[in-house]
Amino acid sequence: VTAESAFLPSAVQLMRYSAATGNSHRLHYDQAYAQANGYSDVLVQLPLQCAWLLRACRRVPGWPRDPGALRSFTTQARRPWAAGETAVVRATSTEPVGGQLRVVMELVDRFGAVLTVGQCAAAGPLDADVLRSC
Amino acid sequence: VLSWLVDHFADQVGRHRRRELGTLDRRSLLRYAVACGETDAPYVDVAAARELGYPDLLALPNYLAAMSDDAADAADSDLNVDGTSALGRFGALPPEVTVLGGSETLRFLAPVHAGMSVEHGIHVVGVTSRQGSDGRELCLVTFEDEFSVVGELVLLARRTVVLR
Numbered sequence: 153v154t155a156e157s158a159f160l161p162s163a164v165q166l167m168r169y170s171a172a173t174g175n176s177h178r179l180h181y182d183q184a185y186a187q188a189n190g191y192s193d194v195l196v197q198l199p200l201q202c203a204w205l206l207r208a209c210r211r212v213p214g215w216p217r218d219p220g221a222l223r224s225f226t227t228q229a230r231r232p233w234a235a236g237e238t239a240v241v242r243a244t245s246t247e248p249v250g251g252q253l254r255v256v257m258e259l260v261d262r263f264g265a266v267l268t269v270g271q272c273a274a275a276g277p278l279d280a281d282v283l284r285s286c
Numbered sequence: 287v288l289s290w291l292v293d294h295f296a297d298q299v300g301r302h303r304r305r306e307l308g309t310l311d312r313r314s315l316l317r318y319a320v321a322c323g324e325t326d327a328p329y330v331d332v333a334a335a336r337e338l339g340y341p342d343l344l345a346l347p348n349y350l351a352a353m354s355d356d357a358a359d360a361a362d363s364d365l366n367v368d369g370t371s372a373l374g375r376f377g378a379l380p381p382e383v384t385v386l387g388g389s390e391t392l393r394f395l396a397p398v399h400a401g402m403s404v405e406h407g408i409h410v411v412g413v414t415s416r417q418g419s420d421g422r423e424l425c426l427v428t429f430e431d432e433f434s435v436v437g438e439l440v441l442l443a444r445r446t447v448v449l450r
Contacts, residue, residue, distance in 0.1 A: 165323070172321035174358020176369040179384065185368075189384055198387030199352035203322040206347050210326065219328055219344055220397040228389040 154244040155211040159204055161196050163235040169200050186234075193234040201259060201268050202227055208241035209255045209272040215245075216253070216274050223252060227270035231261075238262055249273070287380050288415055291425040291449055294377065295413035303375075307353070307404040307433075312343045315400055318353070319346055335399065342400040350433045351392060351443040354406055375408055375429060379449070386448040388426065393442040396435075404440070407432040411444070418450065425449040 167181045178185040179195045186194045206225060209215060216222075233239060243257045252273045259268040312332065319329045327334030328344045335344045356374030357365060364373050370385050372378040379385075398404075412428040431443040 165321075169321045172317045173352050173355055175355045176357045176360075176365060176371075177385065178367075178369040179386070182369075197352075198390065199348055200322060202348045202390065203324070203346055203352070207322075207324065207326070218338060219347070220338075220340075222347055222394050224391065224393050225347065226389070226391040229387055232386075 153213050154242055155208060155213070157204070157208045157211060157241045157243075158238060159241070160238045161200070161233070161235050163194055166194055166196060166200070166235055169197055173197075173199065175199075191232055191234055193236055196233040196235065198227070198229055198268075201229075201233065202270070205241055205243075205257045205259065205268065205270040206272065208243040208257055209270075212243050212245050212255050214253070215255065221274040222272065223275055224273045225270065227268060229268050231265060231267045233259070233261070233267045239267055251275075287383065288423045288425055290380065291383065292413055292415055295410055295425070295427045298377075298410040299412065300409070302407055302409045304405060304407045305356075307350070307406050309403045310345065310398065310400050312400040314353075315343050315345045315349065318349050322346060332400075340397060340399050345398040345400075347394060348392060350398060350404065350406075350441050351390065351431065351445070354408075354431055354433075354443070375410075376449075383449050386450065388446040388448045390443065390445040394440075395442070396438070396440040398433075398435075398440055402435045402440075405434050407434070418448075422450050 170180045180197050183194055239259050239261045241259050243255050246254045255272045257270040258266055329346050332343045357371040360371040360373050366372050366379045367381040368384045370376050408431050411430050414426050418424045426446055428446045433441040
């Protein structure tokens with residue numbers, strides 16, 4: 153079962169995220185610095201990508217409604233993601249492992265390149281009734 | 287620069303730093319949720335969180351890990367050229383070095399909500415180097431962050447950053 157969510161980060165959103173987290177890294181708000189380092193624009197913060205991957209995970213049918221069921225999350229950045237570039241998170245449930253529901257995620261740009269990958273685990277098995285209704 | 291970076295972080299392996307993050311307030315949690323564009327009720331609505339059995343507004347799962355950037359506590363004069371803190375986990379870096387996010391694993395041991403007083407521990411668990419896909423040499427440093435409330439762990443974060 154797969155859920156998709158699209159994201160189009162703006163430079164303003166990245167600046168606001170940096171402000172909310174006290175992150176003063178220039179790659180996220182200083183376009184000239186980002187370009188001097190070889191990027192087309194300011195870059196999306198990895199923790200913001202994590203927040204979006206985790207949200208996409210919650211959209212997968214059968215994922216527990218209780219936020220306290222979340223047990224683990226792992227992610228790895230593959231390519232930089234610049235402001236103004238649309239990307240889609242594809243979150244797919246897999247076979248439970250050790251009684252835990254697993255969802256794997258890929259963040260993919262409009263050219264099909266994988267930007268970031270991730271995986272979530274939650275307590276409890278998949279909700280079979282929800283899965284059958286999909 | 288690469289060998290300097292490797293030595294710099296290798297010297298920190300095994301050392302622990304601890305600090306108080308203070309009491310989590312609703313405003314900070316909500317501000318983080320808004321900055322993420324979050325609308326799921328338990329993260330933006332206290333009543334919705336209570337309906338699920340939690341005492342107060344819930345923090346997004348990666349809130350603590352995202353807020354653990356110690357540059358927020360540094361004066362402008364204490365920032366490295368790339369904007370990271372020269373007084374924090376990276377220390378003073380050569381001006382040509384830039385820190386990038388690499389990978390992260392979070393283990394959730396208890397839900398985090400407003401009203402909790404959180405202590406944060408950091409240590410370097412490893413450092414290595416390799417050549418990047420563009421041929422540039424990279425230094426990879428792995429940190430482990432522990433977040434606890436009244437001595438009980440609520441979140442473990444292991445993250446690897448790339449310095450180049």
